[in-house]
Amino acid sequence: MRIVKRLLFCVWMLGVVACTHTVVDDVYSARGQDSRIKYIIIHYTGENQEDSLRILTEQQVSAHYLITDESPVRVLQLVPESQRAWHSGESYWGKDSQLNGISIGIEIVNSGQRKNAMGDEAWQPYSSEQIERLILLLKDIQQRHQITPEHILGHSDVAPLRKIDPGPNFPWQWLAQEGLGRWYDEDRVVQLMQYYQQKGLPSAEKVQQNLRKLGYFIEPHGKWDSDNRQVLQVFQMHYRPLRYDGVLDAQTAAIIEDLIQTDKKSLFNN
Numbered sequence: 001m002r003i004v005k006r007l008l009f010c011v012w013m014l015g016v017v018a019c020t021h022t023v024v025d026d027v028y029s030a031r032g033q034d035s036r037i038k039y040i041i042i043h044y045t046g047e048n049q050e051d052s053l054r055i056l057t058e059q060q061v062s063a064h065y066l067i068t069d070e071s072p073v074r075v076l077q078l079v080p081e082s083q084r085a086w087h088s089g090e091s092y093w094g095k096d097s098q099l100n101g102i103s104i105g106i107e108i109v110n111s112g113q114r115k116n117a118m119g120d121e122a123w124q125p126y127s128s129e130q131i132e133r134l135i136l137l138l139k140d141i142q143q144r145h146q147i148t149p150e151h152i153l154g155h156s157d158v159a160p161l162r163k164i165d166p167g168p169n170f171p172w173q174w175l176a177q178e179g180l181g182r183w184y185d186e187d188r189v190v191q192l193m194q195y196y197q198q199k200g201l202p203s204a205e206k207v208q209q210n211l212r213k214l215g216y217f218i219e220p221h222g223k224w225d226s227d228n229r230q231v232l233q234v235f236q237m238h239y240r241p242l243r244y245d246g247v248l249d250a251q252t253a254a255i256i257e258d259l260i261q262t263d264k265k266s267l268f269n270n
């Protein structure tokens, strides 16, 4: 009798469990799947380390990772990659917008542009150790989520009218030498630059169309108004940081054209 009672109790318990929990069997796996993450967006915090950490953990902004500026540098994970971090705000690239949902955000402690002792505006440099740690992190994220080179971007690239981080001191060329991000062929750019110096610059409309093809949010209306100059300026900060005045010149036009030609070749090869 006691055994029967026990058996009845077990059956009752099984029924309760079956009713309140869905048992999921993950023995099968579909081939048709990929990561939801398409972009990595790089930022500077614009604050010192203590304030950066406080703001990114207590306020309505966040990032998946924070690279500190102490010694040794630490990489802090503030948001799991499975969660959305609030780092890019209103943002665009190619046909995508609101990139927080499809990106990993990395903040680097760096105060950006500040007045120095002479009263001049100066950009704070990134330390080699910060960039070395960033490169290791980027390689890991890129490999796990299969991020394409043109989708490793700065906040200013995806929000050119609102943001200027990670600024002209950020070493995009160093990253490109490590196979991270899109870059141009320097020999071809010299040739194209000479061509534009002799034959004249391409039209504003053509350059704006090409910037749009590269992914920038720009309206190709053929005039260099303040918005379009701002987009050109953030492009220069990324690819030609020694001069970022937002004015079209032969070298900037040559870099844009070379990146477009490289994109066409990779499309053809695919």
Ligand SMILES: [Zn+2]
Residues within 6 Å of the ligand: 042, 043, 044, 087, 155, 163, 165
């Ligand atoms: Zn930012």
